[in-house]
Amino acid sequence: MVNTTKPIGVGIIGLSAKGGWAATAHVEALRAMPDRFAIKALSASTPDSAKAAGGAYGIDFTTDDPASLVAHPEVDLVVVTVKVPHHGELVAHAIEGGKPVYCEWPLGCDLEESSAIAASAEARGVRSFVGLQGRSAPAVRYLRDLIAQGYVGDVISSTVIGSGGFPWGGVAMANMAYVLDDTTGATMLSIPFGHMLDAFTWALGGFSRLHASLATRHVSVGFIDSEDVVSATAPDQIVVGGILEGGGVVSFHYRGGDAPEQNFRWEICGTKGMLIVEGDSGHLQYGHVRLRGRQGADPLASLPVPAEYRRMPTDPSGYADAVAHAYRAVHDDLTTGLSTVPSFTDAVETHRLLDRIERAADWTRRGVTE
Amino acid sequence: MVNTTKPIGVGIIGLSAKGGWAATAHVEALRAMPDRFAIKALSASTPDSAKAAGGAYGIDFTTDDPASLVAHPEVDLVVVTVKVPHHGELVAHAIEGGKPVYCEWPLGCDLEESSAIAASAEARGVRSFVGLQGRSAPAVRYLRDLIAQGYVGDVISSTVIGSGGFPWGGVAMANMAYVLDDTTGATMLSIPFGHMLDAFTWALGGFSRLHASLATRHVSVGFIDSEDVVSATAPDQIVVGGILEGGGVVSFHYRGGDAPEQNFRWEICGTKGMLIVEGDSGHLQYGHVRLRGRQGADPLASLPVPAEYRRMPTDPSGYADAVAHAYRAVHDDLTTGLSTVPSFTDAVETHRLLDRIERAADWTRRGVTE
Structure with a gap:
């Protein structure tokens, strides 16, 4: 367990002065808890970009060498927030250094790589956390508890309609082109759908049977910030149907x-009532969702998240809120020995389910069904 | 072709003084066009019930013998509106009598029976119409034309969420118990889902691939008007995913x-725009639907049905409206030789697609996946 007399020292691999997810969410989340976390080090791809980020965020130790970040004596927790294809090699530094590591979701490019990363952390006894922050979002935790407490009774069915959002709709920014490439592991299937799927199964359990269609319908994607057009291979349509282990029918x-x-609209219908989860985007990991419900023939009513689910004073509509709640739980886990935050092993379970969907699916690319 | 100097004489098999679909929809629809149709005869299961119905609706010729209804010299069109299991034997009277016949949907209990009925009408050269009235509803015809005219561009995806309604939700009225019995052919799959599927494929084309889950989740259904509890075998959950022949991805x-x-919410997303169809129930054949749409990044706007699609002064929110529009088109077909109304052959196509869904499906009954 980590020393609790001072804040946990964090080293972030992949913090850029130009912004991005680490800057938007992680830095803000960590800095909301100065008594619990202190960012002690960062690494970036070059010494200059690392120095620029250090200046931007006021972090003294900067490096382009992930191993030296891991080795820094004040780093108690290594955070990996780079593009998915680099997760494996960077997480390996933390594992070799024997330090707890928090890696963003998706863990690896596919089930095989994710399993290898998780096995490596397990073999070395390194404490791992994965960025499936949806499970930490107050509204999602409340939703799960409502279901577990029998609010809807037995689950009869559940329906989810979600949007992947901007880069998968036929136009993209050039710096997001990699999410249109199915080989990167950072796609509409793994990111928005994967985060939703993780929270969904966490709340409702796993699938006994499933079937799926995946398709790339926008096969030529233009950029709004250049003249280029890229050939997309990642799915921009995901349809999954199936039966949950508990018998609920899902689409x-x-x-x-x-x-x-x-x-985003997620309906959960049960023998006693129903719940509706709505959000501004299909990215459930942002946690910007609202709950409504009814029991019996009551009218639908808003279900505000009770105060005890909010452990942080961050903005519930901001990108940092679910991440902050995840870090709050990471602090609990590291200082008490609890295991409340999803680990690499949990990540592998969700990768396994995504892999099962891909294997089950009719796959249409460039108009051809495979 | 039928004589156009006087109204088409109609004989209704299955009109009851107690009400029901024939009374609610067919009588009202036919009587909205006294210049085009006149109800000349009715049959019911007993002489007394037939006489009672004749008194209630002011129809002189009443009988319990369908053959004599068909043989009545003033009957130009035989209408069959009884429960599905009786369609085959009653339609056979009209076919033997060589008279045009309008049979409610579903045509038969399953694909095999429906195919046999259609083949029989074809062999005898009898003009047939099937009660897939959704195709006649003004809003559905307008929707189909909008799509054909390129309002949404190429169809990227389409999503339908619908409710089967009252008898499949775990409680029923005793006289509706037969729709909970999968062997009757009158189920949530064939009735609300089947009508929607027919209109859907009429507007968007057929499926190149599909997969499905069917389940009976409410296996014990109580009656609100008696102490009885019945074991349901008809599906009360239907999930279908697939790829249209045009490439669109459907759920x-x-x-x-x-x-x-x-x-009821049906979204159609295309390369140029989208359409949303909403209704008060999942029974699209009632035609109580509203259209909205947008092209490009325009805001969603209501798309009122243009006046030329309304051929009848019936109430657009009433059960008779789509049926009246269907009869209006039947009159055209019978007097001009056109073929605008779906025939038994069209019905077989929709039965074939339902059969394909049933064969493809994971089928869960009484908690057991077959």
Whole structure:
């Protein structure tokens, strides 16, 4: 366990002065808890970019060598927030250094790589956390508890309609082109759909049977910030149907781009009532969701998240909120020995389910069904 | 072709003084066009019930013998509106009598019976119409034309969420118990889902691939008007995913019972725009639907059905409206030789697709996956 007399020292691999997810979410989340966390080091791809980030965020120790970040004596927790294809090699430094590591989701490019990363952490006894922050979001935790407490009774069915959002709708920014490439492991399937799937199964249990269609319908994607056009191979349509282990009948439909009114709607219908989860985007990991419910024939009513689910004073509509709640739980886990935050082993379970969906699916790319 | 100097004489098999679909929809629809149709005869299961219905609706010729109804010289069109298991034997009278016949959907209990009925009409050269009235509803015809005219561009995806309604939600009226019995052919799959599927494929084309889950989740259904409990075998959950021949990716989820807010929502997303069809129930054949759409990044706007699609002064929110529009088109077909109304052959195509879904499906009954 980590020393609790001072804040946990954090080293972030992949913090850029230009912004990005680490800057938007992680730095803000960590700095909301100065009594619990202190960012002590960062690494970036070059010494200059690392120095620029250090200046931007006021972090003294900067490096382009992940191993030296891991080795820094004040780093108690290594955070990996780079693009997915680099997760494996960077997490390996933390594992070799024997330090607890928090890696963003997806853990690896596919099930095989994710399993290898998790096995490596397990073999070395390194404490691991994965960035499936949806499970930490107050609204999602409340939702799961409502279901577990029998609010809807037995689950009869559940329906999810979600939007993947901007880069998968036929236009993209050039720096996001990699999420259109199915080989990177950072796609609409693994990111928005994967985060939702993780929270969904955490709340409702796993699938006994499933079937799926995946398709790349926008096969030529233009950039809004250049003249280029890229050939997309990642799915921009995901349809999954199936039966949960508990018997509930499920349908998912994720669509690329944004949709008016229904960027995210998740219905859970049971023998005693129903719950509706709505959000501004299909990215459930942001945690920007609202709950409504009814029991019996009551009218639908808003279900505000009770105060005890909010452990941090961060902005519930901000990108840092679910990440901050995840770090708050990481602090608990590291200082008490609890295991409340999803580990690499949990990540592998969700990778396994995504892999099962890919194997089950009719796969249409460039108009051809494979 | 039928004589156009006087109204087409109609004989209704299955009109009851107690009400029901024939009384609610067919009588009202036919009587909205006294210049085009006149109800000349009715049959019911006993002489007394036939006489009672004749008194209630002012129809002179009543009988319990369908053959004599068909043989009546003033009957130009035989209408069959009884429970599905009796369609085959009653339609056979019209076919033997060589008279045009309008049979409610579903045509038969299954694909095999429906195919036999259609083949029999074909062999005898009898003009047939099937009660897939959704195709006649003004809003559905307008929707199909919008799609054909390129309003949404190429169809990228389509999502349908519908409710089967009252009898499939875990409680029923005793006289509706037969729709919970999968062997009757009158189930949530064939009735609300089947009508929707027919209109869907009429507007968007057929499926190149599909997969499905069917389940009976409410296996014990209580009656609100008696102490009895019946064992249900008809599906009350229908999930279908697939790829259209044109490449569009589709998901359907029909749920038993009613749902707040989303009893029917059908989204059609294309390269140029999108359409949203909403209704008060999942029974698209009632035609109580509203259209909205947008092209490009425009806001969603209501798309009122243009006046030319309304051929009848019936109430657009009433059960008779789509049926009246269907009869209006039947009159055209019978007097001009056109073929605008779906025939038994069209019905077989939709039965074939339902059969394909049943064969493809994971089927869960009484908690056991077959």
